[in-house]
Amino acid sequence: MKSVVFGALCVLAAMAAGCGPKPDANTAGVEACPDDGPRLPETGICEGRAVAYLNVAEGARTPALPDGCEWAVNEAVFADQALLYRAARCNGVTTKLSASPGAHQVEVKWETSAVFDASDSEQVLIHLFTSGPPNPQFALTDSMSALPAAERSSCEVRPAGIEGWPADALVIAPNAAARARLPNDGPISACGPMGLDEDSQRYWRISQGYAWFFDLGQEEPDFDPGSVTVLVRDADGSWSAKP
Numbered sequence: 001m002k003s004v005v006f007g008a009l010c011v012l013a014a015m016a017a018g019c020g021p022k023p024d025a026n027t028a029g030v031e032a033c034p035d036d037g038p039r040l041p042e043t044g045i046c047e048g049r050a051v052a053y054l055n056v057a058e059g060a061r062t063p064a065l066p067d068g069c070e071w072a073v074n075e076a077v078f079a080d081q082a083l084l085y086r087a088a089r090c091n092g093v094t095t096k097l098s099a100s101p102g103a104h105q106v107e108v109k110w111e112t113s114a115v116f117d118a119s120d121s122e123q124v125l126i127h128l129f130t131s132g133p134p135n136p137q138f139a140l141t142d143s144m145s146a147l148p149a150a151e152r153s154s155c156e157v158r159p160a161g162i163e164g165w166p167a168d169a170l171v172i173a174p175n176a177a178a179r180a181r182l183p184n185d186g187p188i189s190a191c192g193p194m195g196l197d198e199d200s201q202r203y204w205r206i207s208q209g210y211a212w213f214f215d216l217g218q219e220e221p222d223f224d225p226g227s228v229t230v231l232v233r234d235a236d237g238s239w240s241a242k243p
Contacts, residue, residue, distance in 0.1 A: 042077040043231065043239050045084070050075075053084050053229060055241055057205070059167030060226025066090065066115060071224070078106055082231040082239065086224035090114040095222045097125070105129050108228075115222035124215065126228065127194075131211040139211035140172055140204055143194045154178035155191040160203050166226055169203040171196045201225075208242045 033039060033046035040047055050073035065071070069090035076083040078099035087095040091114075098111040108126035110118035129139035140157050147155065154177070160169035173196040174182060182188050187198035194213055196202070201216035208230045216225060230242040 040073070040075045043075050043082050043084070045075070045239060047073060050084060051086070053231065053239070053241060054086070054227045055208070055229045056224075057166035057168065057207075057226040059165065060224075061164035062086070062224055062226070063220040063222075065220075065222075069114065074223075076108065076111075080233050081242070082233075083108065083228055084231055085228040088114040088222040097223060099128075113222050116219075123217075125221075126215075126225075127213040129211045129213075130209065131206055132209055136206045137170075137211065139213070140170065140194075143192060144172060147192050151191065155195065157204075162203070165201075165203055166205055168205055168207070170205065171203055 033048060035046070035048040037046060037048040039045060040050060045053065054073070062071075065088050069088050071086045072089040072094050074085060074087040074094055074096050076085075076097045076099040078101050083097065083099055085097065087097075089095075093112065093114040095110070095114045096112040097108050100107050100109070106128040107124045108128070109124055110116070110121045112118065113121075131137075131139060135141070137157055144152055144155055144157075154174055155172055156175045157170055157172055160171045162169065172191045172194060173179070174188075174190050178190075182190070189195070189197045189199070194202075194204075194215075200218055201214065201221075203214055205212040205214070210230065212228075214225055231239040232242045234240055
């Protein structure tokens with residue numbers, strides 16, 4: 001989607017002022033965390049407090065973890081921003097995502113998985129495109145514009161309405177007339193690589209100034225997609241949730 005302009009990743013500190021809890025300073029030599037726990041190495045946020053920074057999506061179901069695993073919080077820093085999210089911790093290994101900014105989007109992949117063999121995975125779990133006025137859904141409509149004309153005219157953006165997905169989840173899916181022409185005896189896939197796949201966890205969200213495209217496959221993910229939150233760095237070097 002070359003026409004999607006990613007824009008500057010560095011966000012003015014004024015945009016983040018007053019958002020969420022007051023974060024811990026990301027400075028070497030600062031005082032110990034109140035619970036004597038560790039700090040996340042890149043943001044410096046106290047791990048025991050990190051959950052308070054998360055903007056958990058309404059309606060999102062927390063994935064089930066394998067026996068012996070628990071939820072922790074981890075980070076992925078890109079440019080002057082960071083993603084914070086609940087991550088599986090199993091046998092001393094914590095799932096870690098990487099966030100790689102490019103010309104048009106940020107791609108989020110596995111760096112380490114506590115559950116899956118993700119050592120050489122190139123699967124993009126989340127795409128982030130800038131989103132804002134006058135058309136917050138531009139990334140979605142731009143995805144549709146790449147479809148053949150006949151298919152494009154039969155697709156629309158609509159609420160996903162899937163139990164356990166975020167309440168604001170969207171899908172690019174066949175309209176009612178087009179869906180009526182498709183089989184009803186099994187899951188369908190339609191409207192391009194970022195469109196509906198009834199056999200997969202694939203949906204969009206508009207949040208925190210981004211259009212998020214989640215492509216999570218069939219398995220229970222080893223991180224909590226509904227918890228992924230963008231943080232921005234404040235003027236004093238601390239972090240807070242992006243508006």
